[in-house]
Amino acid sequence: MSERAAKIPPAEEEQDDPITDSAAPDAAAETADSETTTDPVTTGAEAVVRALENAGVEYAFGVQGGAIMPVYDALYDSDIRHVTMAHEQGAAHAADAYGIVSGEPGVCLATSGPGATNLVTGIADADMDSDPMLALTGQVPTEFVGNDAFQETDTTGVTTPVTKDNTFASDSDHVGSDVSEAFALAREGRPGPTLVDLPKDVTNGETDREPDAPTVPDTYDVQERAESDLVAAAAERIENASRPVMLLGGGVIKGDATDACREFAIEHEIPVVTTMPGIGAFPEDHELSLEMAGMHGTGYANMAITHCDTLIGIGTRFDDRLTGGIETFAPDAEVIHVDIDPAEISKNIYADYPLVGDAETVVEQLAAAVDESPEATKWRAQCQQWQSDYSMAYDAPEDEPVRPEFVVEALDEATSDRAIVTTGVGQHQMWACQYWTYTEPRTWVSSHGLGTMGYGLPSAIGARLAADDEQEVVCIDGDGSFLMTLQGLSVAVREELDITVAVLNNEYIGMVRQWQDAFFDGRHSASDYGWMPEFDKLAEAFGAEGFRIDDYDDVADTIDAAIAYDGPSVIDVHIDPDANVYPMVPSGGDNGQFALTEEQL
Amino acid sequence: MKRGLEGPPPEERPTPAGRRNKQGIRIDPEVEATHEPRRTVISALVEHEPGVLSDVSGLFSRRQFNIESLTVGPTEDEDRARITIVVEEPDPGIDQVEKQLRKLVPVIAVRELEPDAMRRELALVKVAAADPAAVSAVADMYDATAVDSSPETATFEITGSRQKIEAAVETFSQFGIREISRTGTTALARGTDRTAAPEATAQPADEANHDETYQTADDD
Numbered sequence: 001m002s003e004r005a006a007k008i009p010p011a012e013e014e015q016d017d018p019i020t021d022s023a024a025p026d027a028a029a030e031t032a033d034s035e036t037t038t039d040p041v042t043t044g045a046e047a048v049v050r051a052l053e054n055a056g057v058e059y060a061f062g063v064q065g066g067a068i069m070p071v072y073d074a075l076y077d078s079d080i081r082h083v084t085m086a087h088e089q090g091a092a093h094a095a096d097a098y099g100i101v102s103g104e105p106g107v108c109l110a111t112s113g114p115g116a117t118n119l120v121t122g123i124a125d126a127d128m129d130s131d132p133m134l135a136l137t138g139q140v141p142t143e144f145v146g147n148d149a150f151q152e153t154d155t156t157g158v159t160t161p162v163t164k165d166n167t168f169a170s171d172s173d174h175v176g177s178d179v180s181e182a183f184a185l186a187r188e189g190r191p192g193p194t195l196v197d198l199p200k201d202v203t204n205g206e207t208d209r210e211p212d213a214p215t216v217p218d219t220y221d222v223q224e225r226a227e228s229d230l231v232a233a234a235a236e237r238i239e240n241a242s243r244p245v246m247l248l249g250g251g252v253i254k255g256d257a258t259d260a261c262r263e264f265a266i267e268h269e270i271p272v273v274t275t276m277p278g279i280g281a282f283p284e285d286h287e288l289s290l291e292m293a294g295m296h297g298t299g300y301a302n303m304a305i306t307h308c309d310t311l312i313g314i315g316t317r318f319d320d321r322l323t324g325g326i327e328t329f330a331p332d333a334e335v336i337h338v339d340i341d342p343a344e345i346s347k348n349i350y351a352d353y354p355l356v357g358d359a360e361t362v363v364e365q366l367a368a369a370v371d372e373s374p375e376a377t378k379w380r381a382q383c384q385q386w387q388s389d390y391s392m393a394y395d396a397p398e399d400e401p402v403r404p405e406f407v408v409e410a411l412d413e414a415t416s417d418r419a420i421v422t423t424g425v426g427q428h429q430m431w432a433c434q435y436w437t438y439t440e441p442r443t444w445v446s447s448h449g450l451g452t453m454g455y456g457l458p459s460a461i462g463a464r465l466a467a468d469d470e471q472e473v474v475c476i477d478g479d480g481s482f483l484m485t486l487q488g489l490s491v492a493v494r495e496e497l498d499i500t501v502a503v504l505n506n507e508y509i510g511m512v513r514q515w516q517d518a519f520f521d522g523r524h525s526a527s528d529y530g531w532m533p534e535f536d537k538l539a540e541a542f543g544a545e546g547f548r549i550d551d552y553d554d555v556a557d558t559i560d561a562a563i564a565y566d567g568p569s570v571i572d573v574h575i576d577p578d579a580n581v582y583p584m585v586p587s588g589g590d591n592g593q594f595a596l597t598e599e600q601l
Numbered sequence: 602m603k604r605g606l607e608g609p610p611p612e613e614r615p616t617p618a619g620r621r622n623k624q625g626i627r628i629d630p631e632v633e634a635t636h637e638p639r640r641t642v643i644s645a646l647v648e649h650e651p652g653v654l655s656d657v658s659g660l661f662s663r664r665q666f667n668i669e670s671l672t673v674g675p676t677e678d679e680d681r682a683r684i685t686i687v688v689e690e691p692d693p694g695i696d697q698v699e700k701q702l703r704k705l706v707p708v709i710a711v712r713e714l715e716p717d718a719m720r721r722e723l724a725l726v727k728v729a730a731a732d733p734a735a736v737s738a739v740a741d742m743y744d745a746t747a748v749d750s751s752p753e754t755a756t757f758e759i760t761g762s763r764q765k766i767e768a769a770v771e772t773f774s775q776f777g778i779r780e781i782s783r784t785g786t787t788a789l790a791r792g793t794d795r796t797a798a799p800e801a802t803a804q805p806a807d808e809a810n811h812d813e814t815y816q817t818a819d820d821d
Binding site: 220348598 | 604605606607608609610611614615616617618619620621622623624625626627648651652655656659663693696697700701703704706707708709
């Protein structure tokens with residue numbers, strides 16, 4: 001551990017971040033700007049808001065309530081744009097998505113008790129996916145804590161297992177610095193959600209203490225560079241590889257290592273596979289791309305992973321949905337594992353070459369150390385052969401219900417390369433992975449590790465505010481997922497957010513239905529809705545634009561109209577209810593034995 | 602109607618020869634590594650602040666680490682506390698324990714102690730005192746100190762290694778043990794070796810992957 005990354009750039013630099021939104025300048029807030037930044041703080045709540053401002057926060061997502069009122073009162077004078085969400089879960093997902101797209105922690109707020117517990121799903125989601133996020137929760141006054149007071153929950157207790165770190169603010173003089181530190185912790189090293197619990201007496205209390213700059217505590221160390229002898233050994237392994245594969249995970253995108261990884265792969269002609277959170281790390285239209293591996297990954301990616309002799313895993317935690325059964329995961333491969341979190345090294349898959357450090361830094365170290373490209377012409381030809389053997393092409397007979405894959409491809413066609421896709425969880429999410437061609441990082445926003453149905457719409461709201469104006473934001477949702485958080489449409493309409501929701505509607509919890517067909521004798525217990533509201537009309541009732549697709553003939557024009565609509569639009573796409581997701585590796589199965597049909601499971 | 606995708610079915614595909622074990626380690630038929638659980642002492646220096654103990658104990662239950670005892674107490678620095686944990690895990694599990702502990706923000710330093718580290722536990726043993734002379738003779742054997750006595754009971758304090766305490770308890774059991782309370786193991790490294798000092802975090806994070814031979818810890 002020769003070098004560490006405790007240093008944080010000054011807050012002013014954050015405001016120059018190119019990936020910030022200019023869609024909605026708030027004229028009223030801007031006029032108040034000069035006063036708020038010069039006035040000294042007078043209360044704990046003002047110190048909280050000042051800490052956010054100093055950190056360069058531009059947006060916050062939340063829901064009001066009793067114990068958080070002092071903070072909201074302080075926000076009233078701030079030029080931070082607050083987006084009032086319909087439900088705290090949505091606030092957490094919106095903040096999470098904001099963090100994914102912008103690279104800076106998204107901020108969400110909620111009151112004590114139910115406000116805080118409603119955030120928990122979104123916090124857990126951010127924790128599983130290592131997304132930078134800061135949650136601020138109100139709490140009952142300190143003297144009531146532990147008395148089961150109205151709307152009291154042990155929020156730090158409840159969130160300890162699902163946060164990177166959390167803090168119970170204990171005095172008004174220090175609360176601003178607590179928030180600064182939590183913000184810094186959320187983004188430094190391996191990112192993750194942090195939480196500060198804010199008792200009402202602490203935020204109401206008087207203080208003139210300005211918050212410290214956002215820095216991590218002394219006890220938090222991050223190793224940026226890998227040990228040079230291990231880098232040299234890994235480089236030699238790469239040079240001598242005959243069947244190399246790069247496996248790019250979400251850490252590549254979070255560590256802004258996309259360019260370094262692309263250069264390395266192309267320079268040495270190494271086939272590239274991504275994990276699901278790694279989608280966008282490598283252009284899927286490149287000849288070296290084998291796309292996503294894992295449970296519903298492509299056949300060619302899974303064949304390459306299974307047969308490689310050298311696996312260069314970068315920013316991945318070898319989740320079970322990626323590896324399938326551990327015994328059969330890349331069983332002939334020596335593993336070079338690059339990760340910023342030492343605890344991920346050899347946690348699930350033994351690392352023959354453990355390279356702890358920042359993804360970009362370590363890949364640059366590797367690039368400098370690898371002198372000769374591996375001789376892998378035959379291997380690359382084999383990978384290409386698998387691409388044709390296990391083509392993702394599907395049948396789409398004109399006279400049958402619309403195939404969901406076709407709809408995803410049509411949405412991709414109708415939008416730019418930098419369009420952002422958000423999803424819920426289930427079959428629609430897998431089709432969105434498989435049939436949209438991703439070429440840019442931070443354009444894929446989904447719930448990977450936690451698998452949270454309902455993530456799609458609120459995350460589209462957060463993504464919209466983080467994205468550039470010319471980036472379209474498309475939420476590919478399922479009917480079950482959409483039904484869980486569609487109250488967020490009220491937010492999208494009120495805030496005039498230009499997003500398009502395409503609901504792939506099969507009136508099933510489709511992934512469960514697919515598993516029931518495969519593993520439970522087709523007994524559709526509690527997976528068959530049998531009936532769904534008319535989402536286009538529901539959208540209209542919210543004030544959004546509603547569309548409906550029933551036939552192939554409707555697809556292209558309807559999608560064009562929905563994308564063109566300047567504001568939130570919803571397309572209720574009635575897809576083939578029997579469509580299934582393939583390839584598929586059953587839980588704990590052998591990646592190389594993926595099924596292409598139900599009979600093969 | 603046909604559902605699914607085209608392509609060679611699973612049985613027609615090539616399969617690799619190798620395998621991994623449950624711990625994700627490739628199995629080499631010649632030196633097949635089996636990792637048996639072993640008992641060892643992990644010492645953690647932490648910020649002395651509310652919630653640290655629950656963070657640490659929560660981590661152990663959440664990640665299903667097997668712990669035998671966990672003790673906590675203040676140190677020479679009033680801002681810091683030391684947590685001593687006796688775990689029983691295979692080598693990869695012990696590495697995970699150390700790495701996961703290091704990730705907790707209030708944790709300053711973590712290390713696994715050498716097998717020769719000084720380890721002590723204190724027990725209070727309350728026995729029936731029907732035969733005071735015999736009880737006292739056993740107490741002498743284990744350097745136990747009488748803390749309390751009544752017409753019916755005698756309570757002794759025993760300090761020492763886990764084995765010593767277990768032996769004492771077993772010997773006392775002939776008199777009839779009424780109650781026992783034990784502290785769990787606390788430990789320090791020997792001589793100038795620092796138990797868990799701030800600079801100890803600077804050891805390479807990937808040490809776990811270098812082949813090191815661990816000895817199974819023997820109690821004193």
